[in-house]
Amino acid sequence: MRKSVSKKIMALLLAAMLLITLGACGSSEEPTEGDTQPQETLSLGEQNIGAEGDAAASEQIEYVSYALNSASFDLKPFSSPASGRAQTFQYVWPRLVYLTSYGGSLEEAEMWLAKSVTRVDDVTCDVELYDYIYDNKGNHITAEDVKWSYEMVATVGQSVEVGNLLKEIQILDDYNLRFILNSPGTGKMETVLGFHRMAICDKDWYENATEEELLSDIATAAPYYIKEFVSGSLVVFEAVEDYWQKDESLRGISGSQNVKTIYCPVIAEPSVRAISVENKEVDFTDIQISDLGTFYENGAVKDGYNMLAVGGTTALDLFLNMDEESGSPVATNLKLRQAILYAIDAESCRIAAGLDDSCSWLCYDFGTVQMAGFNEAWKEDYWTYDPDKAKALLEEAGYPDGITLRFMYTSNMSSGMVAVLTENLEAVGIHVEVMGYDQALYNTYKYDSSVWDIIIDNKGGYSLIDNYNNLFSPGGYTNGGVNFCKDQTLYDLVDKGMLTGAQEDYDAIHDRTVELAMGRGLYASATIYVSQDGILDMITNHYMYPMVNAWTYAEDFVSNYKIN
């Protein structure tokens, strides 16, 4: 008898504990409206130096380490794009020119393999190579190798943007080429010549190389080669001893070799990456916003660390299905689309995602405020949150009793943000059928107009017009632009904007998207880089990836990494 009573008490206790813990967990899931983080500001692009006044090293330092965020990639010259690849690709594969800043022009670019570039007309550009380019295995790079590399990147490397932009490459002689675009447009030539996934390598070497060599024993004309490659775990780069560019003044950022060896361990879990910097195991990595507090407090970076916030290349956009033949009620009903857009409170969504002014920016267009071509005036009236107006529009649209719409997103987006979005819509009477899929499925359904009415997706480009081109140019899609819109006026405006690069043409595109109520940009968030304080200046390339080889290191820099 006694035993069973004590067992019952135990059971009750355990059940009570379970309920309490469930309750405690539950409360932290709700979006904290009005409970914002302290006002810290990270200005875009600026370094926040923890410890100041260190002298810079004058000689090449031994080694540095940089934690990568993804494991599944390889560094073969022509592989399909993958995240880890993008971060380290530029150390080991050269391009013709090195674009110095996001949205930078050809005229501002730094020469790399190209000795000079000359625009001939608005679709043609002549490139002269240095005639003394040798890779680390002694192969000589000529115009033939360059042309062949471009063809490989476009096909095997699946970099279809390059393939789409280029009409042809003509070889003028051993060291001279002529690039001809399909059509003129701002930034197109920059994209082609400075393409960030470009790899120029020697044709004969590639065709005769074994799989092993392509993976970890490459012949490259870049300043670093792969010393060690453990798939999924560690990549080690070492400076090429006899770099072909002997003239120091011509090396620039792309040819710098400020550090001898770069160790890149792969740490997939974001919180562990932050811990590894805090724990002095690596020198540098990117962290997620939630780990900001470890390194940044009261508006200043903590001692011992350096921080760099970059961003503005991509934004989280919301699109509405405009395929009139898909059967989606949204596609044929302008008032309905407007109702949806007025019902959304982008600021609340941003907060629910755990972001604030210190590390994110609201969007007033499909592009970000940092993109070249952004017009400040757009901030004045861009789908300002107005639920009453939304309800009225919904009635005018013919749905006074509400409507059910399908909303698609992918699982690695903030669930808090999705919850707020859903709530915004429900509040005006739009019932939402939420569809969260894994990345693979999401990517497949994105292009299927029968699956969704509303979608959110990360979109970006080199500049505002590049972004518009990516979104609305029909050439790349089988069924209209990103949201199946087939408005000829819009296409014409985009083409015109690509050609002229004039602000009023950009304004026209922006206004047309608003007129059609195609969707809206929600917000953009920053990528935060953290390093130990021995790194004085973290230069990034035009796509916001760190150029470790060109950083300024302190004179007494000692790497935290333990080589094993």
Next chain:
Amino acid sequence: MAETTLEKKTFLSVENLLVQYKLSGETVYAVNNVSFTVAKGTTLGLVGETGAGKTTIAKAILRILPDHSLKGISGSVVFDGKDLLKLPETEMRSYRGKNISMIFQDPMTALNPVKTVVDQIAEGIALHQNMNKANARIKAIEMLETVGISADRADEYPHQFSGGMKQRVVIAIALACNPDLLIADEPTTALDVTIQAQVLDLISSLQQKLGTSMILITHDLGVVAGTCDAVAVVYAGEIIEYGSKEDIFDHPMHPYTVGLFGALPDLKKNVNRLSPIVGLPPDPTVAYTDSCPFAERCPHVAPQCREKKPHNAEVSQGHFVRCHLAGEIAGKAAP
């Protein structure tokens, strides 16, 4: 303590043994004030129904009662001048298997299934006779042959033997170290009749050869007749009659003993029904402190049987009966 000649001859003396178990919060009075002696070189038979407490008495002597359910044990078990119940465990161990051994009831489960038979015998030998493994093994094989199992089966496992042969192995284990006292707990109950005779013969021949004393627990009166010198009848955890074999078989005094003999079928007679003892065995959770446990079933029950516990009366030399009406009932001679 001075040793008298009586104590020398009586080399096991159990006095006022009391064993209680706990079962689901209730107390089970398994053994209630049991006293008996075993003289050297003789066999004492412990007779009684299933559940009377015989095995408990046996295990109590060796102190191998299950720890988890044992509630209390008191009394004294004097063996070779020492009270076994008062010994520390480590010292008790030196007696087990060496001076006192036990043969168990169910040969099917008494052997360790994952060890070879020779190993199980050799284990005890190596422990008590301070031999190394090789010598112990040789002795163990000898022992196997003594019980009639050939040496080439030494490395086989218990499951490869029949019931009768398993029991032989158990006997071999028990007698391997020449114990002074052997406790055999219903050694033939689980075997069929033809094998029974073999096993009993084996035991008695070994007994004679080695001079072992024995306590033989059984419910079979026929077995008692063939092997025992003295008999103790156990009922409800008490010894209700004790005496020599002749005493018990020729002059049973206690109504229960009489009933037992009466229940044996007589080949010469032609009867329609057997004559069992009326009623059911007593409830072990009841402590019969103030009455006779057999009162409910006794054909001669008197009022005093339910009010006062009968004391042990000596009706003739060495013949004890625990009954108020002792001596007044003359029992029938056993067939």
Next chain:
Amino acid sequence: MIKYIAKRLLQMIPVLICVAILIFTLMFFVPGDPVQIMLGDYTSTPEQIAETRARLGIDKPYWEQLVIYLNGIVHLDFGESFILGNDVGEELLERFPRSLTLALSSLGFIVILGVPLGVLCALNAGKLLDKILMVLTLILNSMPTFWLGLLMILLFSVRLNWLPSNGIGGVEYYVMPIIAASVGSLANITRQTRSSMLEVIRSDYVTTARSKGLSERKITYGHALPNALIPIITICGSYFGFMIGGTTVIETVFSIPGIGSYLVNSINSRDYPVVRGSILFIAFSFSVIMLVVDLLYAFADPRIKASYAGNKRKKKETAETGADEQPAAGKEGT
């Protein structure tokens, strides 16, 4: 015995073929297009998509692809990863030692810690020590691996600086992953050992052993434990099998490039050859482990060994003894 092993190895082949066909069919019909994932967000024309599909070989009909696939398996060619293009078989072989190290050490940890604890609980059944240990193991069992892993990193790497927080290398890299991975299952082994031992301790042969005068230690470890092993071996076997492919969480938290993370990443990107190859590899490992477990049974219990040896021997024995054997059942006589 050799015959038995050979028979089992042959039996593995149809099992593996079935697994191969099953996983192939599953991945074939699961929605999600690997080509879209590979091409990413970049605008690609229908021709480019078609060309990529042809290059990967996924434009052919089901049966044709199945035949090519099975043909490859038989020649031990698992194809190339869609995403990376490298040989799947080689990658698996490279990752396997890490998963194996983790699995083996984890198993060793659990057995060395769990079995004695279980024995201790059984010997003290019902007493305070037993109750405390049972509650403790229950708490450990309820800890999510991910959470425990991160907590340990915070404590041992950041605060105390004793151990590295991620990666592979020497022994110190595996300490925390092993503990995080095993702690949850420690409870199972302890409980199973405890209940097996409890059953065995009440057996008659333990009483026999005691009556021989053996020490308690010898009785517990020499007589009782060997008989309690069978269920414990079973749990160890299935745990080990699970660890080979199921350590994804640990591998992610501690950045260990093993088979678990390889499989999960490839599922997310619909990298069919990798998924198929990994699953097949795990199925194969599991089959081998089951065989080893069955052989261990034979080693632990001679009755089972006899049953593997087959009918011939049994017939010989029954002729000799003229009786049939019954399996042992515990009985307590009063």
